[in-house]
Every structure is written in C-alpha cells, then in structure tokens.
Amino acid sequence: MNTTPLYRQLANHYLDAIRSGTLKTGERFPSIRLMMEKHAVSLSTAVQVCRELEDYGVLEARPRSGNYIRQPDKPQKTSPIALVQPLDTGVYVGIHEQVSSVLKASQRALIKVNFASAYCAPELYPLKTLQDNMVKSLRHDSCLYGVAGSTNGNSALRSLLARRALTTKANLTAERIVITNGATEAINLALRAVTQPGDTVAVESPTFYGLLQILESLNLRVLEVPASAHTGINLNALQLLLQGPEKIKAMIVIPNLQNPLGSIMPDANKARLVKLCAEHDTVLIEDDTYGDLVDTEQPLSTLKHWDRSDNVIYCASLNKTLAPGMRLGWISAGRWHERVEMLKHTQSRGCEALSQLAVSAFMKTPSYERYLRRLRKTLTQQRQQMSEAITRHFPIGTSVTHPQGGTLLWVELPRRHSSMAFFHEALKVGIQISPGDIFSNAKRFNHFVRIGCGAPYSPKIDEAVQTLGRILKNQG
Ligand SMILES: Cc1ncc(COP(=O)(O)O)c(C=O)c1O
Structure with missing residues (x-):
C-alpha cells in the first residue's frame, strides 16, 4: 500500500511532468477545479498539491489568472519519492546504439545550423499549393474524416504514381501499389514480406543508417557489399558473396543518388544486378527515395x-521531393503484393486521406513537373556552393563527392581525423553533421562525414562551414 499522502503523490506526479518537460515554464497549470474533477480529490487536496509545488519553487500563483509553471530560482527540494528514471528508449545492439547516441546528442544540443538533414529547406517545397489543395479537398468532401480510407491508399494517387513510373521505364500498376508511411514503412513491409528473423540481407556499404536500423529491428543479419561514389555497388564483390556459403535472402539497393554516396548506377550495372539477384534467388528491394532529384531532365531508369x-x-517516397511532413511513400511489391497488403493492414491500416488527395491534385497538373525542374536547379546550385565552400575551408587532403543530384555530399577527411570527434566538437557550437561511423557496421567510414545541402546557401551557412574547417584544423 502506498503510505505517501495523496497530495504528495499528485505533487510528485506533476513534478515529474515539469522535469520531463511535458509541462513547460510559462504554461498554465491545471486549475483546482480540473484537478478535483480529473483526480477525484477534494478541494483541500487540490490546494495542497499547488502549495507543495509552490514550495518546490516550480509554481507561481498569478492574481485572477491562475497558477503557472515557473523556473525554480532556488535549488529544488528533493522529491519525497524517488522520481521515475526516464525510460531507456530501447535496448540497442550494433548500429542502433551508435545511431541512437548520435541522434540523442543532437537532440540535446542547441542546433543553429543543421547539415545532417537530407531534406530540402521547407521554403523549397510547394507548401502553399498543398495547403490550398487540402482546403479544397475538405470543402469538396466534408465527410472525409468520417470514413476510413482503403489499406492501399487513394486510387487516384496510385494511378498517378504508376503513370509517372512509366517515364523511369518501370511498369507499375495502380492496383499493385500500396501507399505507405514513407519509404521507411515500405522497406519494413518489403523485408517482412520476404524474410524471417535470422535471415541475411545484403546492403551497400556505406548505406543510409536508417536501413541498418530497420534490419536490426527485424532481427536480420546484415552483409555489407562495398560501393563506390561513381557506379554504386561493386557487382564483382556481390557476385562472390552470392556464390558463397551464406544464403542472402534479400538485398536492399539505392540505385539512384545513393545515400550517402550520391552514386547513380549505370544502366548496364542495374541490368546485371537484377539478373544476378534473380539467378541466386535473392529478392531485390529497390529504394528509390531520391531518383526524382537527379539534375538532368531525363529521368533515371529504375531497377x-x-x-x-x-x-x-x-x-x-515523396518525403524528400515534395513534403516531408506528409510522410507519404509507396511500395510496388509485384508477386508479394497480397502479402504486403495484408502486412500493411495488420500493421497500421491505410494512410491518412487528406494529404494523398492534396498531392494527387498537384501531381496531375503540369505545375508538378515545373516545380521539380525548379527544385533540381536549386539543388544543383546549393550543392555546388557547398562543395566550393568545403574545398575552401576544410584542410588540405579533404575530398568531396560530386553527385549528379540530390541534397547530399559525402566528405572524406584527411585520415587522422575522427568523424565522431568532429561531430561532437561541431555540436558544441550548434552545428550538426552526420558522422560516417553510422553508415556502416564495419568501422570503415570513421573519417567521413555526410553534409546536407538542402538549404539555400547563405552567409550563415558559409560561416558554419568556416567554423567546421577551423574545428578540423584545430583537431589536426
Ligand atoms: C535512402 C533512404 N531511404 C529511405 C529513407 C526514409 O525515407 P522516408 O522519410 O520516406 O521514410 C531515407 C531518408 O533519409 C533515405 O535516405
């Protein structure tokens, strides 16, 4: 039985909420009446809770206005009951641990310039058009939120995606597309459809750390295949691995504008990769998150x-090209379509309808292509400016990739530099970068960093690149 008086238990409950940031300085504290109602306590208990919190220095009463959370100006009394320790976000092994520690360190820091993002700056996305389309869609169908959408997603959007895929020479059909919560859900579904825990899945090395996290969370074994910034995955190395003793159940490849390398596989390599995987009964999962961001007007072919x-x-996914906040992606799983559909249904049901309507209304107009054309030009320029700044400010011996599209540069530091030490030093001055260590389980990239160029180049960015250069020179 809990012998702590009720008012103290409640005071501790709110103290925890204040300490964890759920209730923030300056916010109004729940009224006495609300506390009585929600916690079924008497007036005097509710008043005592407030007194206790005032005593801790975290609550102030403002005349005729109520109680507000305040920053304590004296050391806080120790709580009579030990506070619940913040829950660990999970038990991580391998890359998860490293990625989580990098993400956590970034979340704790006050970020002034973020070079770790693969997204474009918000102002580069057609937000006004999408918002207008949303309003129109709601006006047109005021009952929209009253009905659940289909598991596969909006049929008009699926048709548009299938039609657009024709330009990349892929033959997808609307009936066999499932709209997902970004590429992340699409890849999760693909892996769950074709593998069992314990199976081996091959990836490029380096690769997007999010893929390594997905594989780990599904208890899959990872085999890394070397890849280059020029032609992507090394097919000779892959062939040897496929012929080896370990059965490779599936392989995830980012053939166009690979993250982090920015490589685009030549068509002949794409054809050979597809053939190799088919011959060895290895399912090929294609991640085409960045294909639409290629510099040229000519669309890239897909696997x-x-x-x-x-x-x-x-x-x-549309999260890099159109609207990160909408979290729209899709999967075309061919012969595994029914299984993917079932997994999507059991996992999360269909995606929210409004954003799909807004996107399809935009995608069916010529403005969509015009928008993409503009975005590509802007990114070409931003990458160019960033690449020149890195060459100018980073130490001699640094090398930078020259991808033909996208938002990312992969930077090799002179060998003596540790990208993790660089990451932590940069964070101290409010600059976020992605250390190479998180893009592989093998420790081959600990002198690389990934730099995002999604934001328009500005004096603030230039100053941040200069600062990064200074940090590296001081470290050297
Ligand atoms: C190669 C790659 N695949 C998948 C994702 C995840 O995409 P989404 O945000 O659509 O889930 C990313 C995000 O950065 C990525 O770079």
Whole structure:
C-alpha cells in the first residue's frame, strides 16, 4: 500500500511532468477545479498539491489568472519519492546504439545550423499549393474524416504514381501499389514480406543508417557489399558473396543518388544486378527515395525496369521531393503484393486521406513537373556552393563527392581525423553533421562525414562551414 499522502503523490506526479518537460515554464497549470474533477480529490487536496509545488519553487500563483509553471530560482527540494528514471528508449545492439547516441546528442544540443538533414529547406517545397489543395479537398468532401480510407491508399494517387513510373521505364500498376508511411514503412513491409528473423540481407556499404536500423529491428543479419561514389555497388564483390556459403535472402539497393554516396548506377550495372539477384534467388528491394532529384531532365531508369522475373520490390517516397511532413511513400511489391497488403493492414491500416488527395491534385497538373525542374536547379546550385565552400575551408587532403543530384555530399577527411570527434566538437557550437561511423557496421567510414545541402546557401551557412574547417584544423 502506498503510505505517501495523496497530495504528495499528485505533487510528485506533476513534478515529474515539469522535469520531463511535458509541462513547460510559462504554461498554465491545471486549475483546482480540473484537478478535483480529473483526480477525484477534494478541494483541500487540490490546494495542497499547488502549495507543495509552490514550495518546490516550480509554481507561481498569478492574481485572477491562475497558477503557472515557473523556473525554480532556488535549488529544488528533493522529491519525497524517488522520481521515475526516464525510460531507456530501447535496448540497442550494433548500429542502433551508435545511431541512437548520435541522434540523442543532437537532440540535446542547441542546433543553429543543421547539415545532417537530407531534406530540402521547407521554403523549397510547394507548401502553399498543398495547403490550398487540402482546403479544397475538405470543402469538396466534408465527410472525409468520417470514413476510413482503403489499406492501399487513394486510387487516384496510385494511378498517378504508376503513370509517372512509366517515364523511369518501370511498369507499375495502380492496383499493385500500396501507399505507405514513407519509404521507411515500405522497406519494413518489403523485408517482412520476404524474410524471417535470422535471415541475411545484403546492403551497400556505406548505406543510409536508417536501413541498418530497420534490419536490426527485424532481427536480420546484415552483409555489407562495398560501393563506390561513381557506379554504386561493386557487382564483382556481390557476385562472390552470392556464390558463397551464406544464403542472402534479400538485398536492399539505392540505385539512384545513393545515400550517402550520391552514386547513380549505370544502366548496364542495374541490368546485371537484377539478373544476378534473380539467378541466386535473392529478392531485390529497390529504394528509390531520391531518383526524382537527379539534375538532368531525363529521368533515371529504375531497377524495376530491368526486372523480367518479378523479383524486384520497388519502394519510393515523396518525403524528400515534395513534403516531408506528409510522410507519404509507396511500395510496388509485384508477386508479394497480397502479402504486403495484408502486412500493411495488420500493421497500421491505410494512410491518412487528406494529404494523398492534396498531392494527387498537384501531381496531375503540369505545375508538378515545373516545380521539380525548379527544385533540381536549386539543388544543383546549393550543392555546388557547398562543395566550393568545403574545398575552401576544410584542410588540405579533404575530398568531396560530386553527385549528379540530390541534397547530399559525402566528405572524406584527411585520415587522422575522427568523424565522431568532429561531430561532437561541431555540436558544441550548434552545428550538426552526420558522422560516417553510422553508415556502416564495419568501422570503415570513421573519417567521413555526410553534409546536407538542402538549404539555400547563405552567409550563415558559409560561416558554419568556416567554423567546421577551423574545428578540423584545430583537431589536426
Ligand atoms: C535512402 C533512404 N531511404 C529511405 C529513407 C526514409 O525515407 P522516408 O522519410 O520516406 O521514410 C531515407 C531518408 O533519409 C533515405 O535516405
């Protein structure tokens, strides 16, 4: 039985909320009446709770206005009951631990300039058009939120995606597309459809750390295949691995504007990769998150285009190209479609309808292509400016990739530099970068960093690049 008086238990409850930031300085504290109602306590208990919190220095009463959370100006009394320790976000092994520690350190820091993001700056996205489309959609169908959408997603959007895929020479059908919560959900679904825990899945090395996290969270074993910034995955190395003793159940490849390398696989390599995987009965999961951000007007071909045996699962996303906040992605799983549909249904049901309507209304107009054309030009320029600034400010011996699209640069530091030490030093002055260590389980990239160029180049960014250069020179 809990012998702590009720008012103290409640005071501790709110104290925890204040300490964890759920209730913030300056916010109004729940009224006495609300506390009596919600916690079924008497007037005197509710008043005592407030007194106790005032005593801790975290609550102030403002005449005729109520109680407000305040910053304590004296050391706080120790809580009579030990506060609940913040829950660990999970038990991580391998890359999870490293990625989580990097993400946590970044969350704790006061970030002034973020070079760790792969997104474009918000002002580069067509937000006004999308908002207008949302309003129109709601006006047109005021009952929209009263009905649950289909598991597969909006059929008009699926048709538009299938039609657009034709330009990348992939043949997708609207009936076999499932709209997902970003590429992340699409890849999760693909892996769950074709693997069992304990199976081995191959990835490029380096690769997007989010993929390594997904594999780990699904208890899959990871095999890393070397990749280059010029032509992507090394097919000879892959062939040797496929012929080796370990069965590779699936392989995830980012053929176009690979993250972090920025490589685009030549068509001949795409064709060979698809053939190799089919011959070895290895399911090929294509992650085409960045394809639409290529500099050229000519769309890039997809692996799906070369797929003759329905062995490629195509995953893509609008989160980099159109609207990160909408979290829209999609999957075309071919012969695994029914299984993916079932998994999506059991996992999360269909995606929210309004954003799909807003996107399809935009995508069916010529403005969409015009918007993408503009975005590509802007990114080309931003990457160019960033690349020149890095060359100017970073130490001699630094090398930078020159991707033909996208938002990312992969920077190799002179060997004596540790990217993790660089990451922590940069964070201290409010600059966030992605250390190479998190892009692989093998410790091969600990002198690389990934720099995002999604924001328009500005004096503030230039100053931040200069600061990064200074940090590196001091470290050297
Ligand atoms: C290669 C790659 N795949 C997948 C994702 C995740 O995409 P989404 O935000 O659509 O879930 C990212 C995000 O950075 C990525 O770079």
